[in-house]
Structures are given as structure tokens and as C-alpha cells.
Amino acid sequence: MSYPEASPSTPQLFSTLKKDNYFDLDDIIVCQEKVTCTFQSTVHRLGYIDPGSNKEDIQEDAKMELPYWLAKALCTRKRKIVSIEYPNVYRSSYLQILAADANVVDLHKWGPSYYRLGEKLFNFEHDESRPLAEGLLQAFISRFRKVMDSSQNAQYQDTYQLTEKLDEIERKIFKSTRQNVEDFERWQVGKSNQLSTSEAILSHRKRKHTDDNVS
Template sequence: MNSRTLHHPSYSPNYFSLDDILATNEKLPCKFDRAVISMGFLDPSARSKDLEKGLKLELPLWMASALGSRRKIVSCSLPRAFNDRYKDILRADASLVDLHALSPYYYELGRHLLPLVGAEGATLGTHLISTLKKRLRGIMDNSLNCQEAETLSRKSHFDHLERRLFQTGRSIYQDHQLWLQRRTHLLHTVPTAPQQGKRKISEIS
């Protein structure tokens, strides 16, 4: 693993990614489709050391994924942030929604949910893409036009991915301003941009 790898968002199960750990720690409603022996400690109200078939519990996504996708022990439902009510609100005007309040890792959480929620996965994927498209222009407008003192308040409603996009936009805008002022010696490379070596003219021709 090199230092460049650590700058990339996870977007796939990644043992070393703090973003991935935090996203998959969010809880979602689950139903046990089979009885499970000696796992009663997962249910604080359980009187038995075993979990009965049909029991409903909220489990962290990483555990639900292990129990649901491979072993088919539990079936998962969408968490509150992705229920029909909030989807309708986002369809009506996605730009006004405090996405960070719904889930700090909204898009990554949704991506992890896709293989776990059966037929709902197809509509969820469409919803995630549509939501980001509707909010992207506002994110970029804010990143290019807000003053430094306004940065925190402007991005407070953004989820983690949107904040990364906002910060990238800010960095590019600031570099462009430095270039216009002929202060190119102060330019810096955006962390997410891959580093590429220079080529000699003889190599190009």
C-alpha cells in the first residue's frame, strides 16, 4: 500500500479505510430468517442465549452483510435515511435537504446496501445517482463562490462524498486564482489527482 492509495475514497470494502469502517457501522433493520444458537447477546431484551427465527433487530451493516449476503441468515430492509418519505423529499428538491443529518456517509452507505435489499436495490441505485446529479451543481457553485469564512456553513449539509467534491472544487478554484495572479509557484496538487511523470520531447515525437 502506498500513500497515494490512502487519498482515495473507499467505495468498496476496505479494511484500512476509516470512511468504509464508519459507513458500514451504521445500523439497518434486519429480520432473522433462521434461529441462531448462542447469539442472544445481540438482543439486549433477550431472555435466551439463542436468537429465534423471525426476530427483528437493528444490526450494523458490516454484520448484516456477513449474515445476509453469504449465509442468508437475515434479510435486510432499508434504514430510515432511504425510506419512501425521504426519497420523495429528495425527488422534490434535493438541494435543500441536509444529507449529512440523514447519514454522514449517505452515498457510500447506499452503495453497500445495494446487494442486501433484493429488488429494492435497482431503485436505490437510480435514486443515489439522481440525488447526486441534482445536488452536484449546488455543490460546485458553493465551492467556487463562497468566502473562506463561509466554508463550514456552506458544506454543513453535505455528506462525506459531497464534502470531498466541495473541497476539490475549492482547491481548483484557488489554484486558478493563483495562476491568474501569476503566482504559480504557490500552486499545489489536489490529493485525489494521480501523479504523472513528465515526458521528454524526444519521447513524444
């Protein structure tokens, strides 16, 4: 097998990668994830946003957990009302755990969409963005083998144990591979061209004639 030279990635591609997708439900869910923000200036009359304070204004240096979509709007190059911190699981201590052995990590616990939120964090300028980019890529690569093997070899058993620790993207890959392999196995034993009665019909009970109905 040969690996032809990949075309170098271009700046345009980066921007399309980072854009939020308006019509993608998964993307909308990821945008709800909370990011810790520190306010850089006083914001008047919005104190009610912070449930922990009863002041009228948001003070400078106030810390607050804001959803990603709000943080993104407040922290741009032109207008820096807040500065953001990466969530714990994207900081160097957690990245070290990933680097040590990504296979044993329960990524679903770290964040159901660990990779996707990670990708989104590159919209913010942050000192730790470089190690994060490396960490995410390495983690995905080293976990891929496990995803591939378990999805191709799992028998018709409960796959919950296998997918429990996978991130949403890995689960999606697992699920579609699983379906594909099952379809192939069904074809191999000659079951795919047999028609079967639908569950709904099988479990449907005929109405019985009762004496009341007959009359």
C-alpha cells in the same frame, strides 16, 4: 461539446464497485452503519448480542440493529440467517422527498455517507433496490450544480454554512475544488511565489533571560 458513447458497464465492474475496500478508512466507517435485520432462524446461545432480551438464544423473527459488515455476512444468497430492511432514509418515502427537491435536503443528517452506504445496500437482494438506484443518481445529479457553484464562488469566508448539508462525498469534492480555486486566486495576485514565515515561528516566544538563568 460532444459526448462520445460510453462503454457499457460490465458485470466485472459491478463486483469491483461493491467490494469493501480493506484499506479505505472511509469505507470502514461506512461499514459500521446499522441496518435493521430480522432473524430467519433461531440462533442458539447468542442471546447476549441483543441487549433488549435476556434469553439464551436469539429467537426466530427477532429484530435487531446490526452493523452493515455483520449483516452482509449473515445475509448472502447461500446462507440467509437474517433478512434485512433498508434504513428509513433509503425507503421510498424518503426517496420521494429527494425526488421532489434534492437541493434542500440535509443529506449529512440523513447519514454522513449517504451515497456510500446506499451503494453498499445493493449487496442485498431487496425489492426496493431499483427505485433506490434511480433516486441516488438523480439526487447526485441535481445537487451537483449547487456543489459546483458554491465551491467555485465562495470567498475566503467560513464555508461551514455551505457544506453543512452536504454528504461526505460532496464535501470532499467541495474541499478539493475550494483548495484549487484558492490556489489559483493566490497565484493571480502573485502571492504564490512569496515565502512567508510559518505560524509556528511567528507565535514562538523567545525565552527570556531571567536573573536566575544569568548567574
